[in-house]
Every structure is written in C-alpha cells, then in structure tokens.
Amino acid sequence: MEDTKADIFNCAKELFSTKGYKDTNISDITKKVGIGTGTFYKYYASKDELFLEIYLKENEELKKSIMKSVKLDGDPIKIVQEIIANNLDGMRSNPILKEWYNRDLFSKLEKEFYKLGGIKRINELMNGSLMEIIKAWKAQGKLRDDIDDDMILAIFSSIPYIDIHKEELGIQYFPRILEYLEEFIMKGLTDCRQK
Template identity: 30%
Template sequence: MVDKRQALFQAAHHLFLTQGFKATNIAQIAQNAGVAVGTFYRYYDSKEALFVKVYTTENEAVKAKIIANVDLDQAPEPLIKTILQQIFQFTNQNTILQEWFTNPKLNALIASHNAQAVEDSVVYTLLLKLIKQWQTQGLMKPEMTQERALSLFNALTVIDFHQSEIQTTDYYQLLTDLITGMLTVILK
C-alpha cells in the first residue's frame, strides 16, 4: 500500500525543487502524489506546513553531505569558511534552500518551526565535536570554555533566523566577517 503522506512529501519535494515554492500549488502536489486534493489536507494543514517539513529535511541532508566531504582535521578558520562556502554554494543551486534567503515569510515560518531543532542539527553536532577537538588540541584560548565558544556559534543561528531584517547586499560576507571575528576570540 502506498504511504500517502510520504507520496505527498516526495511530490512536494520534487515540485519545490524543480519549480519553486510560489509556482507550486496543492493541486499539483496532490496530482503528482496520485491522491485527491482533499487527501492532502488529511496529512498537511497547508502548502506552507508541508514546505517547512521539506525544507528541514533538505537542509539537513545537504549539510550532512557537506560535512561528510570536508576534512575535519584542517585548521579551524579554513574549515569553518569551507563549510560556510559550501553551504552557500549548495543553497544557490537548490530552489528549496533558496527560499530561506529570498522569501521573508517562509524564512520566518521556518525559523518559528525549527527554533527548537537547532540542537538536533548536523551542524550543531559538528560544532560541538570541533570545539571539543580544538580544546583538546590546545587551539583555544585558555579562558575560552566549550560553552562560551558554542554560545558564539549559537548567536550566528539567531542572526541567520533574522537575516531578512539585516540591511546588507552581501549576507555571505557578513557571516564570513562574523565567523572570522569569532574565531579570533575563540582561538589562540
């Protein structure tokens, strides 16, 4: 038997990826999933609610792929910059992930639904591992604790959740500058 929730999710993922959020409607999602429009509403409250689930899954999958292909033993600054560059590169190539930067309403919706999920993200887990590794290797300043370093990186999450409110034409450069400054505070 076909799992209708999964069929709707997969159809939405495909449509959001190929034609974007705005160009996709519930009727198209239902048709591509092989179900009636009414069936859509048994599983999802709205196109936006389904998009948040698709976005979250896509975001974590892309970040896991990036992390799997990065040399985690390289020096901290180039490592963090490489991860950030790849996140932006993959985002620019992915219509689902682009919505975070181009659609303030979806950005706010995603942020409100995912604020509690930060600690479960692959990037958060990686940062914990890296901070412990840097401390063990003696790369962190003596007064810098793991908790303080993690708090600095967590502040980037808050900034990212509110990026649509920041007046800049080069958000990537802003994050790069902030990370460079943070690493100056964290590392010897």
C-alpha cells in the first residue's frame, strides 16, 4: 500500500513539475501510476491535498538545504538576507514551489495549506535551527540580549506569515516587502546599543 502512495506522490510530482498544477488532473496521475481513480481516492481526498503534500515536502527540502549552507560566522544581517534570498530563489526556480505565487491558485492552496498544518510544519523545521542561531549570535554579542530568545524566534517565525498574506498586502510588493522587513528586523535586533 505504501508503494502505491509513493508512486502516486512521485508521478504527481513529476507531472506537476512539467505540466503545472492547473494542467495536471487526477486522470493524468492515475494513468501514469497505472491505477484506477478509486485507488487514488484511497490515499488522497483531492488533487489539492496531494499537491500540497508535495509542496510541503519540496519546501521542507529547500529549507533544510538552505540551513545546511548557512555560515553563521558572518554578519547576522547579511546571513538573514542570504537565507531570505536563497529561499526566494529556491521558490522561483522550483516549478512546484513557484505555484505558491500563482494568483489564480493561491487562495485555493492557502486554505488547504492551513488545513494540512503547513505553517506548523515549516515552523517546526525552522525553529530548531533558528534557536541555535539566536543563541550563538547572542553569545557572540551580535544580537540584543534584552529580548528573550523565544521572542526573537517569534519575530523570525512571523516572516512566513507575511508571505502567506501577500494578496491582502498587495502581491505587487513581493518579494521586496520581505527584503525590507528582514532588513528592518535585523537592524533592530543587532543594534546592541538599544539596551
């Protein structure tokens, strides 16, 4: 049974990558896997659910890759800028992750994203790495020590929420709004004279 689910996942990932979300339908996936539509529905309630499972996996892999590549011995502002830039580049270059910026698809995906606990999964993935970075930077005197570690983590964790609400804020401002916010946040957190 797990093999069938993995086959569905892998074939759908390939189809979504080549044809896009909109032009891939369940019958394309079932034909590629060699199963009936009823079998598909034993594993996934909808194409949306399957797509977001793939999306979340791709996003997790991107985040892990970024965090492994980060060198923590530099300027925190530059490091955070690098993390954000690498994330945006990764999102734009991956055809599955790029769908997040598809205006026609976004509102539909956002509902499913919350339902599947997407933001929680991303936060859990990032929070361990970020807390280590926060503690290291504080120990080195690179971050303000008058702000609790958990509060700094909450500030960092708020950035993806802003991305999720790009439609309400105005999609025409993205990704520049994220770049400015990350700059303003990091300047405030690294100004150790504000104690």
